[in-house]
Amino acid sequence: MSAVRAAVHVALADLRQRLRSPRYLVVPLLIAWVAQTLTSETTHLVVAGEYTGIRNAAWFGGMVATMGTFLLFVFGFALVRGAVTRDRETRVGELVATSPVRDATYLVGRWLGYIALLSLVTALLVLATVGGYALHGTGTFDLWALASPFVFLTLPAMALVAAAAVLAETVRPLRGTLGSVCYFFGAIALFTAASLATSLTYGPTGLAVIRNSMVRAASADPTAFESRSFAFTDDPGSVTTFVWQGVDWGLTELLSRAPTLAAAGLTLAVAIVAFDRFEPSPGLTDRLAGVLTDDDSSQDDAASASDATEAGHRYTTPPSDVDLTSVTPASSGVPNLRVLTAELRLALRGRRWWWYLAVGSCVVGGLLAPIDAARGLVLPGAWLLGLPVWSELGVREQRYRTAELVFTAPHPHGQLAAVYLGGVAVAIVAAGGVLVTLATSGALAALGAVLVGALFVPALGLASGIWLGTPRAFEVVFLTLWYLGPMNAVYTLDFVGAHPETIARGTPLGVAAAAVMLLIAAVIGRSRQIGQ
Structure with missing residues (x-):
């Protein structure tokens, strides 16, 4: 040919x-x-x-x-x-x-x-x-x-x-x-x-x-x-x-x-x-890029593959003194602290040192910057750093082929809630400095708008990931909303409340309604996946 x-x-x-x-x-x-x-x-x-x-x-x-x-x-x-x-x-x-x-x-x-x-x-x-x-x-x-x-x-x-x-x-x-x-x-x-x-x-x-x-x-x-x-x-x-x-x-x-x-x-x-x-x-080229970005994921992947290959050639007998006890499933679908912590660790897994440094800088910047600069510059920058975390919501199970394990758990919707709350936690932590500044300044309406945005963005990532099965759709939508809304003052798309006119026009109420609808869509989509 x-x-x-x-x-x-x-x-x-x-x-x-x-x-x-x-x-x-x-x-x-x-x-x-x-x-x-x-x-x-x-x-x-x-x-x-x-x-x-x-x-x-x-x-x-x-x-x-x-x-x-x-x-x-x-x-x-x-x-x-x-x-x-x-x-x-x-x-x-x-x-x-x-x-x-x-x-x-x-x-x-x-x-x-x-x-x-x-x-x-x-x-x-x-x-x-x-x-x-x-x-x-x-x-x-x-x-x-x-x-x-x-x-x-x-x-x-x-x-x-x-x-x-x-x-x-x-x-x-x-x-x-x-x-x-x-x-x-x-x-x-x-x-x-x-x-x-x-x-x-x-x-x-x-x-x-x-x-x-x-x-x-x-x-x-x-x-x-x-x-x-x-x-x-x-x-x-x-x-x-x-x-x-x-x-x-x-x-x-x-x-x-x-x-x-x-x-x-x-x-x-x-x-x-x-x-x-x-x-x-x-x-x-990958090694050069890894040096510049401190990216050692390729070495980790190669080491994992090598360990798995060696393990495949070893024969081990199960220990005879293991006491297997039955596990009683939780009586509620509400995620407990251990599940929330585990999902948050998964969301943050693989982030480089400079990512944590940038998030910390945004927190400090939100505390020190004037309130207008904190809302209009620091907050959008902080949430741009959260994009790689939120883009994985809803697609992690398909990507890593763990759907059969997650969907057959006693309360899969509890795990879904933990994934969502982990995304919300990332948004709140990244905006922590701005939230403190707004609270101490008495700008409660702006504070509420930021919290509504923190509920909206992970809901968007979760719903799009579940229904579309790819992170790219969320990345495009988020970047478009981010560019037009907070950065270019299109008030109807300003999901972070970066501008005072956004609150005056009632945009946070629409963002809150969108977050609720997206969460409902995410639950319906996950139920559909479980039933397949």
């Missing part, structure tokens, strides 16, 4: 396996919702602060492609990531390691599989945009004008997203939550730079290509751009309409995609070099 054919087979196998998962059924619904929202009569795209286009096919294609590329660029990483990690956890990687399939062939296959899934999502987005035009559009339908931005802008960006996902799964420190955090903020930074720079036509999302074309069609002054000169709004105010027939795809516009494709190829090449071919011992 040729290398190309082998890579294609790897890609197709990954795509088929993903499409069989019920979790991906929600993707078309989200796509339809996004397209309907962007093409509805209440949503307007304003260019250069005072222009908006006639709602023809090209305009719909430009609007949805702009926002759709941004959403897929930020969230597509979490959507596709996981195939290499799955092979590692299910020991399929051991078969790959002993097969004649080369590293480059295997990783290129995974990359192609990720691109195929993202391309399928892009195609669904095009179809949803066509549906939006049929409902709300005007003028003659032009399929190429509508679809070409997706072809020349979205798909090259998806190649870079797929390559970044492969890289994150081959570099040991980036395989977990750290990889998701680094990618999220990196994607936001790239998109922000592309939004502010009018000449950055070679940006990964291609925003400037569409924006500059619209500016030329509107005969607007290209020097009039400000940070919000290309924005979606439901209240455009007094604007001038113009006709935009789509991007004129000349050589300049097409070559502007070359840096994005080159970056994708370079990222994939780095991933191939860093790939350890599922070896239990770390490679050079």
